[in-house]
Amino acid sequence: MERSIDKATLSALESAEKAGISTVWDRCAAQVPQCGFGEAGLCCRHCLQGPCRISPFEDGPRTGVCGANADIMVSRGLSRAIAAGTASHGAHAKHMAHTLLKAAKGEAPDYPIRDENKLKAVAARIGVSVDGREINEIAEDVAMKALEDFSEKETPLTWAVTTVTKGRVDTFLKLGVVPTGIDSSIAESMHRTTYGVDSDPVNIILGAVKCALADYAACHIATDIADILFGTPSPVATRANLGVLNKNAVNIALHGHNPLLSDILVQVAGEKVLNDSAKAAGASDGINVVGVCCTGNEIMMRHKIPMATSSVSQEAVILTGALDAMVVDYQCIMPSLAGIAECFHTKLITTMPIAKIPKAEHIEFHEPDAKECARKIIEAAIVAFKKRDSGRINIPDISSTAFAGFSVEAILSALSLLDREDPLKPLIDNIVSGNIYGVCLFAGCNTVKVTQDANYLAMIRELAKNNVLILATGCASGAFARHGFMTPEATEKYAGPGLKAVLTAIGQAAGLGGPLPLVLHMGSCVDTSRAADLAVAIADKLGVDLDKLPIVASAPEAVTEKAVAIGTWAVAAGIPTHLGVVPPVLGSKLVTEVLTSTAKDLFGGYFIVETDPVKAAKTLISVIGERRKGLGL
Numbered sequence: 134m135e136r137s138i139d140k141a142t143l144s145a146l147e148s149a150e151k152a153g154i155s156t157v158w159d160r161c162a163a164q165v166p167q168c169g170f171g172e173a174g175l176c177c178r179h180c181l182q183g184p185c186r187i188s189p190f191e192d193g194p195r196t197g198v199c200g201a202n203a204d205i206m207v208s209r210g211l212s213r214a215i216a217a218g219t220a221s222h223g224a225h226a227k228h229m230a231h232t233l234l235k236a237a238k239g240e241a242p243d244y245p246i247r248d249e250n251k252l253k254a255v256a257a258r259i260g261v262s263v264d265g266r267e268i269n270e271i272a273e274d275v276a277m278k279a280l281e282d283f284s285e286k287e288t289p290l291t292w293a294v295t296t297v298t299k300g301r302v303d304t305f306l307k308l309g310v311v312p313t314g315i316d317s318s319i320a321e322s323m324h325r326t327t328y329g330v331d332s333d334p335v336n337i338i339l340g341a342v343k344c345a346l347a348d349y350a351a352c353h354i355a356t357d358i359a360d361i362l363f364g365t366p367s368p369v370a371t372r373a374n375l376g377v378l379n380k381n382a383v384n385i386a387l388h389g390h391n392p393l394l395s396d397i398l399v400q401v402a403g404e405k406v407l408n409d410s411a412k413a414a415g416a417s418d419g420i421n422v423v424g425v426c427c428t429g430n431e432i433m434m435r436h437k438i439p440m441a442t443s444s445v446s447q448e449a450v451i452l453t454g455a456l457d458a459m460v461v462d463y464q465c466i467m468p469s470l471a472g473i474a475e476c477f478h479t480k481l482i483t484t485m486p487i488a489k490i491p492k493a494e495h496i497e498f499h500e501p502d503a504k505e506c507a508r509k510i511i512e513a514a515i516v517a518f519k520k521r522d523s524g525r526i527n528i529p530d531i532s533s534t535a536f537a538g539f540s541v542e543a544i545l546s547a548l549s550l551l552d553r554e555d556p557l558k559p560l561i562d563n564i565v566s567g568n569i570y571g572v573c574l575f576a577g578c579n580t581v582k583v584t585q586d587a588n589y590l591a592m593i594r595e596l597a598k599n600n601v602l603i604l605a606t607g608c609a610s611g612a613f614a615r616h617g618f619m620t621p622e623a624t625e626k627y628a629g630p631g632l633k634a635v636l637t638a639i640g641q642a643a644g645l646g647g648p649l650p651l652v653l654h655m656g657s658c659v660d661t662s663r664a665a666d667l668a669v670a671i672a673d674k675l676g677v678d679l680d681k682l683p684i685v686a687s688a689p690e691a692v693t694e695k696a697v698a699i700g701t702w703a704v705a706a707g708i709p710t711h712l713g714v715v716p717p718v719l720g721s722k723l724v725t726e727v728l729t730s731t732a733k734d735l736f737g738g739y740f741i742v743e744t745d746p747v748k749a750a751k752t753l754i755s756v757i758g759e760r761r762k763g764l765g766l
């Protein structure tokens with residue numbers, strides 16, 4: 134199997150081979166064949182009598198030592214994956230909420246409230262009074278409300294029920310899946326899947342859905358507070374792929390998730406004294422900050438910071454030999470980075486007490502003196518630059534233009550140029566007329582198990598040709614950005630006539646002189662909540678629930694437990710959701726059936742697992758067709 138279709142990644146891998154450095158692809162090859170029990174979800178280690186395994190074939194024991202059968206094992210494994218994903222988004226969101234609280238109390242001076250309108254909009258939505266109050270008072274109440282959503286309450290999660298349609302809330306209540314605390318939902322999932330608790334696979338899965346809805350709330354909190362503290366994104370043009378590294382600058386890559394660190398670091402990287410110091414060290418162009426993965430999305434859409442790469446190709450940034458510091462916070466950071474950084478002059482800098490890596494330098498980041506920490510990090514990068522070996526530099530001269538930052542607010546503001554009074558109307562009219570056949574949200578990662586980016590590109594070509602409007606978050610947006618799909622040129626080249634006409638009308642009204650980009654970049658993975666907001670606005674406007682809309686989602690190259698959590702809440706939201714990799718559930722016919730079929734009866738949404746991208750796109754198009762028929766379109 135070809136490792137990637139991204140030429141920049143392939144060029145970096147060539148350098149690695151020449152230097153005898155192993156990468157994620159080599160390590161994957163060393164793992165093959167991977168364990169068939171694990172692949173099917175049929176291995177349990179939840180107690181010390183295990184590990185227990187059930188053969189996916191008719192031979193061998195049918196239960197583990199305690200009597201847990203395949204259905205129980207698979208559903209428990211899935212539930213724990215969702216709990217872990219929720220814990221990740223939850224920790225990120227809680228970190229944001231604590232910082233908003235500190236900011237409101239004047240304890241984090243580097244975090245002013247940058248978007249008062251967003252703060253007021255969020256406050257109004259969650260029932261915090263706004264009129265006649267100081268901004269900091271409102272911010273404090275919003276932060277407290279967010280923090281309240283983490284522990285067990287008598288009432289449903291504020292962020293889960295105030296951001297979806299009434300119909301969804303009714304469905305969730307009816308099925309008993311409304312979460313009452315983000316952290317408590319995670320704890321409940323861990324409890325019910327431990328030794329000798331919940332043994333009803335369907336009940337376990339409904340518990341997992343409840344936890345996934347807590348994940349949704351966490352994502353939404355993270356997005357809301359990021360906008361409040363750093364500004365709601367609006368479209369910007371930047372570039373993506375390894376070619377954004379600059380051999381004449383101190384190159385610093387920001388990798389991870391939380392904008393609390395990366396946004397501040399970007400602000401500080403513009404300071405003259407630091408740039409002078411970089412120049413004095415021999416970097417004639419000063420400091421060049423680039424992004425990786427989701428934090429890369431955050432700073433791309435708010436500060437035009439170019440995206441070096443994402444997900445499975447993160448090691449490639451170091452392999453260019455031109456990266457002076459890789460600064461990480463948490464999530465999706467391969468431990469292998471330390472070994473690769475060691476082969477070069479690159480400083481790997483960890484910043485969070487919960488995410489250290491042996492051999493990395495740890496510069497701990499604290500919000501009360503955020504800018505000071507950021508300066509220290511940049512100074513360490515300048516020191517590392519001085520040790521750079523210019524003979525080992527191989528920056529592939531490859532990068533694409535990418536337009537990023539299509540928040541719902543930005544989309545509505547673009548649409549308002551067509552209809553000031555009723556901005557959603559042009560969008561809905563075009564869906565009704567069929568100019569926009571439907572909407573597909575791409576989310577999730579790149580995986581070493583699929584040729585990098587191949588599924589994304591094959592699917593988008595098929596969907597766009599059929600007039601499906603494309604939204605993207607997370608490393609899905611990284612893939613499209615690197616290959617030039619977030620440009621007006623991609624719209625000209627790949628969009629069907631109806632879609633092209635709509636994107637051109639909006640683009641021209643916005644004064645772009647051409648169409649909007651083919652892929653609307655909505656942000657990081659937590660910003661998948663923005664796509665949910667857009668879907669909810671459309672549903673409310675049409676007076677139908679989400680499970681009736683011609684909207685689908687796809688994670689064609691998913692990797693993480695976070696992606697599993699997001700996929701599950703998308704399904705619960707009523708959205709048919711495609712996975713391009715097979716999750717470890719096939720060991721249970723029952724669980725597979727619940728996810729791909731019963732879910733449809735319960736929630737309207739369901740999983741579609743298809744590893745062939747063209748077939749997957751065709752299936753999604755026919756699903757959109759069914760939904761359109763249901764609406765009488």
Ligand code: BF8
Binds near residue numbers: 576659696
């Ligand atoms: O949260 S898409 S590889 S970076 S998990 Fe990770 Fe997957 Fe990227 Fe962002 Ni999302």
Ligand code: SF4
Binds near residue numbers: 177182196199
């Ligand atoms: Fe085996 Fe049951 Fe223990 Fe799992 S919980 S390891 S199936 S005995």
